[in-house]
Amino acid sequence: MNNGVVLPLIIPMLAGLLMAMLRRNVGIQRVLSLVSMVLVFGITLKLVQQVRYEGIQTLAVGGWQAPFGIVLVADMFSLLLVLTASLVATACILFAFRSIGKEREQFYFYPLFQFLLVGVNGSFLTGDLFNLFVFFEVMLFSSYVLLSLGGTKRQLKATIKYVVINSLSSTIFLLGIAYLYAVVGTLNMAHLSVRIAEIGQGGYLTAVALVFMVVFSLKAALFLFFWLPGSYSAPPTAVGAVFAALLTKVGIYALFRMFTLVFYHQPEVTHTLLAVMAALTMLLGGLGAVAYRDIHRILGYNVIIGVGFIVAGLAIFTQEALMGAIYYLLHDMVVKALLFLLGGIIILVAGSDQLKKMGGLIRNYPVLGWLFLLTTLALGGIPPLSGFLGKVLIVQEGLALGASATGFYWLTGLALLSSLLVLFSLIKIFILAFWGEARVSRSGEKKEIKGLLIPCAGLLAVSIFLGVGAEVLYPYVEQAGNGLMHPEVYIEAVLSEVI
Amino acid sequence: MEALMSVVIGLLFAIGVYLLLSRNLLRIILGSSLISHGANLLILTMGGLKKGEVPLLERDAASYTDPIPQALILTAIVINFALTAFLLVLAYRTYVSVGTDDMEQMRGLEDE
Numbered sequence: 325m326n327n328g329v330v331l332p333l334i335i336p337m338l339a340g341l342l343m344a345m346l347r348r349n350v351g352i353q354r355v356l357s358l359v360s361m362v363l364v365f366g367i368t369l370k371l372v373q374q375v376r377y378e379g380i381q382t383l384a385v386g387g388w389q390a391p392f393g394i395v396l397v398a399d400m401f402s403l404l405l406v407l408t409a410s411l412v413a414t415a416c417i418l419f420a421f422r423s424i425g426k427e428r429e430q431f432y433f434y435p436l437f438q439f440l441l442v443g444v445n446g447s448f449l450t451g452d453l454f455n456l457f458v459f460f461e462v463m464l465f466s467s468y469v470l471l472s473l474g475g476t477k478r479q480l481k482a483t484i485k486y487v488v489i490n491s492l493s494s495t496i497f498l499l500g501i502a503y504l505y506a507v508v509g510t511l512n513m514a515h516l517s518v519r520i521a522e523i524g525q526g527g528y529l530t531a532v533a534l535v536f537m538v539v540f541s542l543k544a545a546l547f548l549f550f551w552l553p554g555s556y557s558a559p560p561t562a563v564g565a566v567f568a569a570l571l572t573k574v575g576i577y578a579l580f581r582m583f584t585l586v587f588y589h590q591p592e593v594t595h596t597l598l599a600v601m602a603a604l605t606m607l608l609g610g611l612g613a614v615a616y617r618d619i620h621r622i623l624g625y626n627v628i629i630g631v632g633f634i635v636a637g638l639a640i641f642t643q644e645a646l647m648g649a650i651y652y653l654l655h656d657m658v659v660k661a662l663l664f665l666l667g668g669i670i671i672l673v674a675g676s677d678q679l680k681k682m683g684g685l686i687r688n689y690p691v692l693g694w695l696f697l698l699t700t701l702a703l704g705g706i707p708p709l710s711g712f713l714g715k716v717l718i719v720q721e722g723l724a725l726g727a728s729a730t731g732f733y734w735l736t737g738l739a740l741l742s743s744l745l746v747l748f749s750l751i752k753i754f755i756l757a758f759w760g761e762a763r764v765s766r767s768g769e770k771k772e773i774k775g776l777l778i779p780c781a782g783l784l785a786v787s788i789f790l791g792v793g794a795e796v797l798y799p800y801v802e803q804a805g806n807g808l809m810h811p812e813v814y815i816e817a818v819l820s821e822v823i
Numbered sequence: 824m825e826a827l828m829s830v831v832i833g834l835l836f837a838i839g840v841y842l843l844l845s846r847n848l849l850r851i852i853l854g855s856s857l858i859s860h861g862a863n864l865l866i867l868t869m870g871g872l873k874k875g876e877v878p879l880l881e882r883d884a885a886s887y888t889d890p891i892p893q894a895l896i897l898t899a900i901v902i903n904f905a906l907t908a909f910l911l912v913l914a915y916r917t918y919v920s921v922g923t924d925d926m927e928q929m930r931g932l933e934d935e
Contacts, residue, residue, distance in 0.1 A: 461902050480917040481929045491855050491906055498862040506869035
């Protein structure tokens with residue numbers, strides 16, 4: 325029992341409720357947003373240390389013991405994600421101060437942002453499958469409103485599709501829960517794991533596992549990513565960045581949790597399918613990123629490639645590969661937010677998202693150019709930036725497994741190819757937008773973007789820390805990977821008082 | 824009873840999917856609403872249909888009903904209610920702003 329586990333949910337929720345009552349007082353809302361994020365970060369840091377030295381922390385909400393009540397579980401994997409999410413969210417809020425506009429600020433932008441984080445942190449921390457559904461909905465509802473807030477035609481058109489697709493996938497989630505409950509009679513994830521291990525994961529349960537795979541793949545944009553480029557490019561930059569960094573990652577987290585803790589008995593079915601989907605995601609995402617010539621779409625397809633790469637680590641399913649995937653997941657959250665923020669600034673200063681209308685930005689905006697180049701290199705996996713270690717671990721394990729099953733050679737090959745396509749698509753933005761003749765300097769004067777660059781520089785510093793400080797991070801990631809490979813640790817922590 | 828329920832659920836899903844695949848925005852919203860009703864009935868059925876006393880202490884009975892599916896459905900209904908309300912408002916705003924409720928004409932991203 326540790327009451328601290330609930331704080332990463334409670335703090336943003338209270339902050340959000342308070343802010344909703346102070347609609348016109350934008351100044352207080354800004355301060356509260358930052359205070360809430362700093363508090364969540366500090367508390368999560370403390371929880372990380374507790375988990376490191378005392379083991380997994382749990383909280384039976386309302387005093388109802390697992391598996392009967394809802395339980396919140398903070399293991400290392402969840403906490404690392406919560407920690408990174410709060411960093412990313414802080415940067416996006418700072419960016420929003422200068423860019424979101426007075427109207428959106430007065431119409432509940434900051435409260436909605438906090439509610440989004442309640443959903444995200446809740447999804448990471450809950451130990452109950454139905455509660456996961458509820459937190460998904462909290463997150464999705466905030467994202468629906470954030471996506472449509474402002475009401476431009478483009479936003480409305482994107483929101484309609486996004487809402488319909490997500491409501492359908494939520495319904496499928498409910499179907500999966502119903503099927504699962506009928507067989508095992510529990511929804512607590514640790515208890516599910518115990519019971520499925522007892523009765524064996526037969527054909528029926530594997531089919532249910534596939535239902536969950538469809539749901540979470542749709543949320544994570546794993547193979548079922550057709551909705552993503554459109555909806556992530558419609559909202560303002562700060563919102564797009566937080567979507568790109570956090571929303572798909574919650575889907576990935578759910579995939580990791582379900583297929584390492586609950587449905588890990590039939591990897592030749594489930595994990596093979598994950599591998600195929602990851603490979604196709606990387607390939608199709610890569611083609612998309614290379615094919616288009618507007619920044620919004622290129623960035624959207626880059627999110628998709630990242631998802632494929634992380635799930636490849638899950639599909640390989642060894643401890644080193646999972647550690648690589650966790651490293652890459654943390655890196656991807658930071659760098660995708662950074663990429664979307666920088667892309668937003670480029671679109672702002674160039675006045676268009678079409679690459680053919682840009683050029684010569686490096687003259688007026690040298691810092692922006694260098695930040696973008698460094699981000700590109702981080703995503704490409706150039707050491708010592710943050711993408712390197714995750715890629716090395718996943719590729720190494722993929723090649724090691726390839727010796728016994730040649731399919732993994734294909735997966736690893738596609739993973740390497742996708743890195744190349746990422747690098748190519750982003751360098752294309754860099755060359756076309758920053759080099760060449762200046763096209764915008766004639767019409768518009770130099771725009772003031774210093775305030776926008778500060779959060780970006782902060783995120784880049786985090787990314788460099790993830791790369792250079794990998795040594796410091798290693799024991800934590802190792803513990804997280806170990807927890808994923810050994811579900812009994814998680815089960816022991818949750819059900820110790822019952823079994 | 825279970826057989827009847829599965830037929831009803833199947834019908835709800837079939838109608839829901841049919842409506843969801845049409846071009847008219849209002850039909851899509853009705854479709855998604857019907858599908859989620861189907862899902863709620865499915866949860867109820869999968870939890871096991873049986874008669875019995877409410878599962879409270881001090882109530883002596885031969886059998887009790889399972890409260891979990893009911894709690895799940897209650898939550899799901901509330902969520903679906905909010906979702907439908909939001910979707911209807913959103914659809915109206917989109918209709919006013921874009922000038923159509925035909926999904927075919929809402930393709931693409933451009934502001935035009």
